[in-house]
Amino acid sequence: MRINLTKKDLINQIYMQLGFSKLVSENLINDFLSTIIQNLKDEKKLKLSRFGTFSIRQKKSRVGRNPKTKEPKVISSRNVILFKPSKEFKEFINKRND
Numbered sequence: 001m002r003i004n005l006t007k008k009d010l011i012n013q014i015y016m017q018l019g020f021s022k023l024v025s026e027n028l029i030n031d032f033l034s035t036i037i038q039n040l041k042d043e044k045k046l047k048l049s050r051f052g053t054f055s056i057r058q059k060k061s062r063v064g065r066n067p068k069t070k071e072p073k074v075i076s077s078r079n080v081i082l083f084k085p086s087k088e089f090k091e092f093i094n095k096r097n098d
Contacts, residue, residue, distance in 0.1 A: 007033075040081070052085040 007029055014025035036054075040046045046054045061077040085093075 048086075050086055050088045052083055052089055055082050055084075056080070057082055 007026075010029050011022055011025045014020055014028060015022050018025075020028065036046060040054055040056060044056045048054075056079050059078055059080050062075050063072050064075045065072050
């Protein structure tokens with residue numbers, strides 16, 4: 001059973017289902033992902049209706065520890081991306097196929 005979904009898989013799905021050429025399908029996926037990334041960078045939050053909300057949060061620097069040597073080390077502050085699924089997405093995932 002395959003777990004990862006690659007960009008190539010998405011391109012092939014668009015090619016097979018919509019009939020666009022692979023080049024057009026690739027451009028469509030690249031433009032879609034670029035739009036999401038740019039919007040998230042600019043606005044710090046992105047909501048995709050009926051899917052979920054992506055947001056950027058700043059994590060403070062902290063002291064961590066190397067598990068092998070037990071040596072303390074400072075972990076620098078950084079941005080992290082959070083995802084909160086929408087109510088509809090949660091319901092779809094938890095729906096029983098009776």
